[in-house]
Amino acid sequence: MSASSHSEPAVKLTGHGGNHAVEVARRHGVDTVFTLSGGHVFPVYDGAVTSDPPLRLLDVRHEQTAVFAAEAVGKLTRRAGWAVLTAGPGVTNGVSGVATAHFNGSPLVVVGGRAPDSRWGQGLLQELDQPPLFSTITKRAWTVHDPALIAPALDEAFTLANTAHRGPVFVDIPMDRLYDQAEVTLEARPAGADRSPDPDAVAAVARLIGEAQRPVLVYGSDVWLDGAEQVALEAAEELGIPVVTNGQGRGVLPAGHPLLATRARGFALGRADLVVVVGTPLDFRLNHGLFGGRDGAPLARTVHITDSPGQLATHLTLAGAVSGDLSLVLRGLAEQAAPRPEVAQWRAEVAEAAAATAANDREVLDSDASPIHPARIYGELNRVLDDDAVVIGDGGDFVSYAGKYVEPRRPGNWLDPGPFGCLGTGMGYAIAARLTRPSSQVVALFGDGALGFSLSDVDTLVRHNLPVVMVCGNNGIWGLEKAPMQLVYGYDVVADLAPQTRYDQVVTALGGGGELVTDPAEIGPALRRAFDSGVPYLVNIVTDPENVYPRKTMGV
Template structure:
């Protein structure tokens, strides 16, 4: 089952002694970090030494590419709601993590990245991998800086963890010169500042409640920060008390479990297109939500928009909502639900949207059971849904194939869906898989890969095998870059560089690395192959040849 809501982060107080790596690891442990994701590098050896001694030790998990280390640490943050830790060597070790850090930045995932750095004592002499690294990361982190004193390393790690774990959450980067890591020091740490008060403005909360009390066609939108801020229970209770249809995205998926009568994600177009008030909670008004331009469908006027965010900086700037609330999302949602009195018209609207959602589910039955040859991607999810446990963690890393997953897979609980998020960076799959298996050891872990995405990270199946981390991987293999081929055809009437080799044997790659796998070309064999994967106890890839002509139908507001 998902982890309980996190307690507020607390700073480290106490004495630190030993080399710089020992200082860093002891403080990281205080912040609940039990795994260091890394790829071996001499600049950071003292951090490894600090992890393996003295007791208690910290798990060292080494990967084949630094971006996988960061994706794994980010996914720990997503799943546990406590910052994960990635440690990388200097120079290319740091430059290799930029996409992963940017992904965490756009996702609001708590993450600490520690980079090695060429030694201070000979800086400027053309040392191996000598590079001023924080400027590369300062625009995509809450803070990026260099620690130039051994007795300051513990305080820096303490500040980094506090920053990462405090709303609005996100990645923090610090690098430490090699000589400062190896040096010895003793210091008493007083602790980083405690988080500021996050009580929402009661007048702003009351205004949102008033708007809900007047609305005839209200909709709630729940995003990732509902989960990351520990507000999932308050969000479910608010929706049920108000009786308002709910659309979810990101890690907001599962706040209302699949099948809940208020879950309107399957009637998303009707709900957001005909609403007169949309209350967006814990997610930006970005392209996934049509930039906040709701309403206008079937002659409906533009909808009023309310934005509720976990911190003031997250409130939308590109438009002016009719009301805005920032702060603790649980407090905001409870305050809104207690004060609002929905109209009778809102009850009729709720029934209308529920009927539209039920009709959409019924209309899916044919695709989910399709016997088409080549295989319809929806058939994969028809078979997979029969096998998923209620606590399964599902990871999406791909384009068209994962878009179908977003439509057909509805988690039963929050914190069970991981995708790259609004930055759209492919290659998260193996890192997220590693983190999911460690964070949810008793749950099924299923990673959905497009064949394009598989090329970014499949070598890290070696990591899954070496560390005995069984994961079921499902590859929708249509032999094309689906998100590019169809749009280019539409724009130009032709396409270039949008082809991959059909039926590439990614399953044999996994087998060569020590896992299991098989190719499926017959829709009737999808279910049996998936069952073999779940029963195998090893990293196992079911490589399914899907129809390249079946393109996911995209709409203005996205998936």
């Protein structure tokens, strides 16, 4: 997706600051304001309900949910979502959501209320200089003190958020300035900067692909966010190279595609002699860019391809690097690279490894073990998911199993917290998914620990008539912490939750539906009842706490 730019002519804005903010947001494609009621931002609400047509106001029960919902709008539509937070605690409650968007590269605009300028420094209610809190986790964070500058500031905020590399922007506006009247002419912005990649850099990577015997492509979230998913699929097929996907890159090669190597991830990345990583950081999820070395193989050469220069890895020596419009980069590689004949044999080896893993998976996916093996849940879920289903993960071990066993069929339809690992994203993501994909299945997968962060926002789903299927893997522990602490110390503390907690009854009490499942044979029927219910519905499944997700110390 190219940088945001206005196609409309210049427009004259009148009214108070809230009117101006709403009209600018609308020009950038916003149709929903995510918020929790607060007096510092009443003019924005007034602007939303009096505009023509009105902007939807969606109010939540905790500000973090508002920010996570707005972030997920950005993830799903590739256009910044908008959260409006009241001053002080309202803003600080949103910090983790903004940090999550920062690490995910999600386009997001957050407007914060602020104590009035007219009496600043007198110890006003919730008087706090808020932009410094966001200085390291946003593309820009600042305060607007002039009502005539609110519209230009919001225009800049949305443009920044939507421009590669995408990310969050924070603007706070003093309460009195939001109420002030002003007349402003908002000028149309020019088109975004040229993002054509360096042709020599593309040619150099194409040569590396031509030299490699065991190349692997890795597609990450920015392939989706940059609108390059179709070109990425075509490039992989043209080159005939195995592909590993992560984040919202999952589904670029749909489940079952012969080049999809995610089920043989460890084998492919461990035996590769060249790994070309596109649209994702070389962080802990990818062993910090160190590949190869498996079964005596030498270390692989690593190429990093990003949507903008600032995203290129600097912590290791790269064999090649390209930044720019990812569609142009991938199209150039497909046109210029000529893979060696040996790649056909490598492709067959990776496919064989993936098939062997899939065959071995059947044992746990169909397991009748009691207590329930978490993988059995995903064996059943895969049978009822539509091709366009949006699958959301919010948890530790339970979601790790989902990442292993649920393979999306379309890109952009997998949402998880990303590298920041912030629990509590799920309910906000589910709200956004139901709004932006009204005809699709929406499934939110929660560990029982993660569910506690946002369970009250089931009330939001109910009040706004947003049916979502929620699945809780209820093992009564903090799975990511209990086993590791036992390994380190020989004991564990603060890692237990109450066993078999009836989270489903909480959902029912809030106006939704739900049930407890303890028999593996009942998982499938319960999921079908959930999808058929037409209400927010929680399938609360008791799983075996002894079944800890198998982790390695290395990322591959």
